[in-house]
Amino acid sequence: MRDLPIGALSERTGVKVPTIRYYEQAGLMPQAARTEANRRTYSTQDVDRLRFIRHARELGFEVDAIRQLLGLADQPDRSCAEADVIARVHLREIESKLARLTALQAEVQRMIDECAHGRVGDCRVIQVLADHGQCVSDAH
Amino acid sequence: MRDLPIGALSERTGVKVPTIRYYEQAGLMPQAARTEANRRTYSTQDVDRLRFIRHARELGFEVDAIRQLLGLADQPDRSCAEADVIARVHLREIESKLARLTALQAEVQRMIDECAHGRVGDCRVIQVLADHGQCVSDAH
DNA sequence: GCTTGATCCTCTAGCGGCTAGAGAATGTAG
DNA sequence: CTACATTCTCTAGCCGCTAGAGGATCAAGC
Structure with missing residues (x-):
């Protein structure tokens, strides 16, 4: 008050x-x-x-x-059914973001792991970015 | 060309x-x-x-x-060291987003699980939102 | 050649969810 | 009475696009 x-x-x-x-x-x-x-x-x-x-x-x-x-x-x-629906929809959105992010994490991690720390011309980080075909998952 | x-x-x-x-x-x-x-x-x-x-x-x-x-x-x-750094920074950002999202997922899931599907006045979804103290983690 | 419709150009404005700043009016403390 | 803090409104900016207006140019069919 x-x-x-x-x-x-x-x-x-x-x-x-x-x-x-x-x-x-x-x-x-x-x-x-x-x-x-x-x-x-x-x-x-x-x-x-x-x-x-x-x-x-x-x-x-x-x-x-x-x-x-x-x-x-x-x-x-x-009834709180509507609140429930809103929360469930939101949960699904969170889960799908999680799935995407997890795939990205793996891909970027792999990119880093494969880098031999030499010249840019041989760098896996750059090469992988240049060619999606080198990715493990196709989640993106 | x-x-x-x-x-x-x-x-x-x-x-x-x-x-x-x-x-x-x-x-x-x-x-x-x-x-x-x-x-x-x-x-x-x-x-x-x-x-x-x-x-x-x-x-x-x-x-x-x-x-x-x-x-x-x-x-x-x-040297590809710089590319490596950029990728590592990005990886860290992904990981921190993942951690946050995972905590949110758990919290929203719990909120939904506790909902007794009754009146809004008793709804856990609404109550939890109204009071952060009812959360399990304090990641947010 | 002429019309039609697709493609292209530039420019401006909008999305979400704020955040920052200008410039003016109040409030409060010494 | 003077500072300084807080508040007000209004406008513009952030990111990474996306959409639309209004106009120029293209390729294809007749």
Whole structure:
């Protein structure tokens, strides 16, 4: 219920001031109440909401997904099936990124391992880049 | 040595036409020779260079790193130590992304597993997002 | 030669998710 | 009353493209 200026909200949540304004603009945070001098004021509820947003971003949820999750969180009596779906879709995205990254890791590691540390002309790093056919997987 | 228009280069490499122009602008591809009517023309060397670029992008190398790798590839007699360093730095970046993503995967998976499929008010997905303290790892 | 449609040109603007800076108005401490 | 910090709005930049406008040029068919 306290009247926090944006800087205090920033400190309490670890979200930078311009980012908070950006979230307001993006529709994640509500239009903040203003003082007479046009400064934004926040309550402890806003602190909670911003922490929610921050945590979801840290977990890699996109702004659009967070908007949906926040919409759900505001209606505690509805079924949470939708939240479940959003999280599952996100999990699938994480898993596919993981698979890709793992393949890349192997390929780049192999590239480095095969480098004989001689001249550029003989360097496997350069050669592999020049020719996809020399790759083990075709995940990329 | 053939005089390829940009569309043919695009087909041969799988890189879209506007992207090729962007690479020229970004200094990855050289300023292309032009016909009398001001159209870009390319040789088979350009095909090779663009394939190199594309492959490196697919392996996640940033444009800046590719610029450096291309600079090295142009000097086959130099030591390939620099190429090695670029690749190793990139590998480290991949590994750190992998570590982060793996932690996120576990967290989101757990969130989903704990969801009792009831009301939003009781949903673990929402609760976990609202409170970082409920996370297992603090990787994020 | 003439029309059609594909290809090409340049230029500008947009995506996501911020981040940085200008320039002006307030707030707070000594 | 003077500093200095904080806040405000607005604009522009980051990466690596992608999309679209509006115009010039090409190759093929009649």
